[in-house]
Amino acid sequence: MTAKKLDGPSHGPQAGGKPCHLVILLHGYGADGNDLIGLAPVLAPLMPDVVFHSPNAPYPCEGNPMGFQWFGISRLDPAVAAAGVRSAAPFVDRFLDETMAQYGLDESKTVLIGFSQGTMMALHVGLRRAKPLAGIVGFSGMLAGPETLEAEIRSKPPVLLVHGDSDEMLPAVLTQRAAQTLNENGVQVGVHIAPGVGHGIDQTGLSHCARFVLEAFKLQVPKP
Template sequence: MTKPATTRLEGASYGPQGDGRPGHLVILLHGYGADGNDLIGLAPVLAPLMPDVVFHAPNAPYPCEGNPFGYQWFGISRLEPALTLAGVRSAAPLVDAFLDETMAQYGLDESRTALVGFSQGTMMALHVGLRRARPLAGIVGFSGMLAGPEILKDEIRSRPPILLAHGDSDDMLPHVLTERAAGTLQQNDVAVAVHIAEGVGHGIDQTALSHAARFLLEVFELPIPNNG
C-alpha cells in the first residue's frame, strides 16, 4: 500500500438548508475511482426531506491506481479477502478521525450522525461504523460488501441499524455479497434491512435512494412525508 496523499480527509459538503445550525450529520463515502463530489450529488435530493442535515463527502486518502483523476480507500488489484480486509483497516483510522472532527465541528454526537457508503465506501462504512464505541444513528450501504465477516464477532463494538441496497444485475460486485453481509450482521445481532433492486447494475437507482431517505428519516427520528 502506498503512502496516503493526505493524513486528514477533506471534500465536498452541502447544507443544512436554512439559517440554523445543523441538527444531524450524514457522511458519504464514495466508491473506488471517484471522489467526494460524486456522492455529494445525493445531498440535493435528500436535503428537502431533512433540511437540518449537513452532508459531508470526503475524498478517499489515496490517488486511484485505475483512475488518475479519482481516489481510492485502498487498492483493488485483486479482490482477495485478506487484501480487502487489510485495505479497509489501513484507511479506517482516517475515517474515524473525520467522523470525530466533523461531529465536533457541529457539536453533534453519534446519535445524530449516519454513514452512507457506495461500493468501496460501503466496505469502509460497515467496518468503521460497527467498531465505534458509541453507535451511530445508522449506516446505509449501496452496492458493497462486508470485509472480514469472520472476525466481526470478535471486533464489533456497537450495533447501529443498517440498510443495505444492491442491484441484482451488478457485474462488479454481485448482489450476493450484500446478502452474505446481511446474514453476518444478523448473526451478530445487528438490525439490518436489505433492498435488492431488479435490473439495476453497479449504481444507485431511485428506488434504492427512496429507501435510504426513509431509513435516514427514521433513524434520525424526523417527520416522514405522507407520500413517503
C-alpha cells in the first residue's frame, strides 16, 4: 500500500529563485501545517535560500476535529507511541523523498523540525533513513520506542532537543531521556531546557533552533 500523499503550506525561499536548502516542519497532535509554518517567517531572514514545508498529518484528529494527528494517543502509553510512529513513518518518508526531488536536493541539504508528536515522528524517521539528514530539531517531544533504536538506527545526523521545564503535557524529563538514548547510540545531541516555558516554543528556544539549522547547513551564523 502506498502512503497517502501529504500536503500543507510552504514558505520561501526569501531570496526567491531555486532553494538551496529544505526545512520540513512536523506539527503536533491536533494542530496542522499552518501551526508550525509560523516559524518560517522568523527563520527565513537568517537563511534566505531555504524553503520551508509544513505538511498536515495524515489523519483527522480524534481529540480536535479541526486538526490532524500522526497517530492516536492514549495517555502517553509507550507501546501506543511506538506503534504510532512506525505506522505513520511511511507518510513522512514519502513526503521527504518527493519534496527533496522537487527541488533537486538531498538529505545533506534537509533539516527536519518537529513539535511534540511531530518530534516523535522526526526522530523516528530521521534516524532510520539510509543517508543522514543535515540535522533534526525536536521541540517538546520524546523518543518513541527507545528500546528498538539500537537495532534500527541507520544514520546519525546531529540532533537538537528543546523543552520547557514547565511543560504540563510532556514533561521535560522525556527530552533528557531521549538525549541519553541518542548519546548511547552515537548521535551528537544538544539539549536546551527552557526555564518557565510550558508546552510551546519561546524566543530563546527558537534562537537555539536557528543557530543549529544554520550550522547544520554550513551557513553563516549572524553575529549577536
